[in-house]
Amino acid sequence: MRFKVPEVTIARLSLYLRCLSDLEEEGIEVISSAELGKRCGINPAQIRKDLAYFGEFGTRGVGYYVKDLKEDIKRIIGLDKEWEVALVGVGNLGRALLSYQGFKRHGFKITAAFDKVVDEERKSVMPPDCTLYHADEMEEVIRKKRLKIAIIAVHYSEAQKVADRLVKAGIKGILNFAPVRLKVPKNVTVRHIDLGIELEVLTFFVAAKR
Amino acid sequence: MRFKVPEVTIARLSLYLRCLSDLEEEGIEVISSAELGKRCGINPAQIRKDLAYFGEFGTRGVGYYVKDLKEDIKRIIGLDKEWEVALVGVGNLGRALLSYQGFKRHGFKITAAFDKVVDEERKSVMPPDCTLYHADEMEEVIRKKRLKIAIIAVHYSEAQKVADRLVKAGIKGILNFAPVRLKVPKNVTVRHIDLGIELEVLTFFVAAKR
DNA sequence: AGTTGTGAACCGATTCACAGCG
DNA sequence: CGCTGTGAATCGGTTCACAACT
Structure with missing residues (x-):
């Protein structure tokens, strides 16, 4: 890509991708930006601009070939291969994430989970391809497995420390659930x-309407 | 408030609020926008602008009184009273949310949970002040309890239907975890x-760095 | 004819810079 | 003097509108 791509653009590509999967299932083979826009609630010019960051994918007078565009977006985002992810913190949230089927x-795929406590209860919630390690082994395992993406689901008082260790171990992308920047x-x-911020934003707009 | 307030402003107010709580605990009584900005990674002018939507809270030449500003922001957001929240969907994610202590x-407070299945297992994960209802009772319970905020944690194929019912029952704010707009x-x-979008955004930026 | 790709116009939010005030 | 509050300048992203192309 030639220039800096805004994060929202990638978020939208991800949205288009889902929509294209739906279209594919419905057996629709070609779609215009106007129609795609209607489907996912985005302005058609926006869609074309988003794609323009990465090249030309449409056919003038026709639209986009669903299957091709889907593959192109996958490749752009980097979804043409499977990503192994580390999870730090196997509390309630961590367990929910482990059992979240949507990832696959x-x-x-979460292939390594870390916690200060390694007990039978936690081991029992591990999915097939995921091993539970003690937090002390974090750097070593991440380096060995060459993991690049991690999810932080620990208490907020620990989050920054965990992040520092992850970065040192070579992690390049962090999804953080702890309420600290x-x-x-x-x-x-x-x-x-x-979650706190999300709920408080809702609260404000709900409270304002009176 | 005089004009339309952007959602990001409220999200930041929520952030300031946390920071102010920390400051209070540290025994700091007065803080300048410059210092607060450094703490939470926001430009000081931004902080002043955000507050300016709602009035004048600072003292020129001095800064902001931590305790006062904290109370003011709480009042602005609408956190001066407790909010009862409905939860729809008591799967893995729903359970994690139920046991998430941060809400309090x-x-x-999640006071009503709804699911198509009402069994002992689900009942056993309910916190003290929360009752599990069958999904059919949704509208009735929400109306009776006058709930205004709901969390959707159901399968994406159900989410829009649930949202429609919630809105009809009087819900004004929805936190949606299902991957549909x-x-x-x-x-x-x-x-x-x-979560899908968040991870894919990470993937893109991680994949791009090579 | 129809739809993309894109420069130009627009819009909203962020940052600057300073007047106003304690 | 120092810091807030704010108008003006800037920036980045969105939308418009049309030329380019199939």
Whole structure:
């Protein structure tokens, strides 16, 4: 890609990808940006601009070939191979993530989980391809397995420390569920999922409507 | 408030709130926007602008009184009272949310959970103040309890139907974990948490760095 | 004719820079 | 003097509108 691509563009590509999968299942082979836009609630010009960051994928006068565009977007995002992911923190949230079936569909697999406690209960919730390690082994396992993406699901008081260790071990992308803004080098990407903030935003708009 | 407030502003207020709580615990009584900005990684002018939507809270030449500002922001967001929340879907994710302790700290309490299946296993994971109802009772319970905020944690194929029912029952704010963009009337606020998209954004930026 | 790809216009949010005030 | 509050400048992303192309 020639220029800096905004994160929202990638988020939308991911959205288009899902929509294209649906279209494929419905047996639709060609789609215009106008129609795709209607389906996923995005302005058609926006769709064309998003794709333009990466090349030309459409046929003028026709539209986009669903199957081709789907493959192209997969390749752009980097979903043409499976990604192994590390999970740090096997509490309630961690367990929910471990049993979340959606990951596989997207080509992600949690292959290593870390916790300060390694007991039978936790071991029993591990899916087939995932091993539970003690937190002390984090750097070693991540290096050995060459993992690049990690999910932080620990208490917020630990999150920054965990992030520092992950980065040192070679992790380049972090999905953080702890309610703290992690500080990481710029060559590492972080996405924050903060339930508190989400709920408070809702609260404000609900409370305002009166 | 005089004008339309962007959602990001509220998200940041929520962030400031946390930071102010920390400051309070540390015994710091006054803080400048510059210092607060450094702490939570936000430009100081941004902080002042965000607050300016709602009034004047600082003292020129001094800064902001931590305790006062904290209370003011709480009041602005609508956190001066406790919010009862409905949860739809008691699968893995739903259970994780039920046991998530962070809600209380923010003044949220899940008081009603709904699922198509009402069994002993599910009942056993209910926290003290929360009752499990059959999905059929959704509208009735929400109306009776006057709930305004709901969390959707059902399969994506059900999510839009659930949303429609919630809106009809009087819900004004929805936190949606299902990977579909919900269509709701404009007087209803939706926040989407989409793990697939988050991971794919990470993937892109990680894959790009090579 | 129909739809893409894209420069130009637009819009909203962020940052700057300073006047205003304690 | 120092820091807030804010108008003006800037930036980045979205939408428009049309030329280019099939």
